[in-house]
Amino acid sequence: MQIIVTDVTLMHNGHVCVAGWDLERKCMVRPLAGPGQHWAEEMAGEHLFEMGNVVQLVPSKARNTRGLPHAREDVIIKEEPELIGSVPPAQLPSRLAESEHASVRQLFAGHLKSGMYVLEGSDCPSLGAVSVDCRRMGFEEREKPKGPQLRCWFYDAEGVSYNFPVVSRTIRAMYEEGGLEAVVELRKRRRLAHVRLGLANPFKDDGRCWVMVNNVLFY
Structure with missing residues (x-):
């Protein structure tokens, strides 16, 4: 393989x-x-x-x-x-285009709850991607008990807005070294973003698998 x-x-x-x-x-x-x-x-x-x-x-x-x-x-x-x-x-964008879905809803086969999570046991993908207009996406910080959390917001092709935490090793390293400005700089002078999404392991108390941004490829 x-x-x-x-x-x-x-x-x-x-x-x-x-x-x-x-x-x-x-x-x-x-x-x-x-x-x-x-x-x-x-x-x-x-x-x-x-x-x-x-x-x-x-x-x-x-x-x-x-x-x-x-x-x-x-x-x-x-x-x-x-x-x-x-x-x-x-x-990379053309080689990975087949992994893209038309929308976040289609990626998770209609199992997405409240625009944020999928329940354990759902028969749907746990990995995938969507293509996003760079003018309709960005990054932000959100205060959490353990400190600021880097998040990515975007509108997909269906015009639905989403906001998920970023867990990409590469993007998080940029954020920790250069702050939010360094991450925002990634999308400048780019037209599209290949936004990779994944599901976290289910929480033991409620079986929720939260959606995360696993990576973003700008082009």
Whole structure:
């Protein structure tokens, strides 16, 4: 299995969640190091897990312990991932266009609740993307008990507005180094944004899987 890495998101305790576009099956996948096991953050970066890198994976037959919606994309890997190439940035929008949905509602197959979350067990994708006009999207900070939270707001093709937290490893690094201004600068002189969305793990108390912005590609 060969994937174009699309999403590398920060998790707790020094791990990252990785997702990519399966070049053969033409679908999104979430490679796991083992059942429910994500990757050490040291594996993220230009040497392996970074947007645009092409990575060779060997799926195992291990049983996945997670249910829907995440089980739709989860693939447990049995060998070390191998970097075999990369897609030039200028070609990424066209190479990833097949992973886009017409709207956020269509991406989550009508299971989106209150414009913010999907319930555990919903039979819908947990990963995908939408194309957004750069004039109708942006970034902002929202105060939270643990400090400011970087968020991305946008209007999709159906004219519906959304506002989700940003968990992209790359964008968060820019934010931590240069503040909100550094992130806002990304969309200047760009026409469109390929906004990658994903569902967080379900909350134990209510089974809600909150929508997050996993990455944004401007072009």
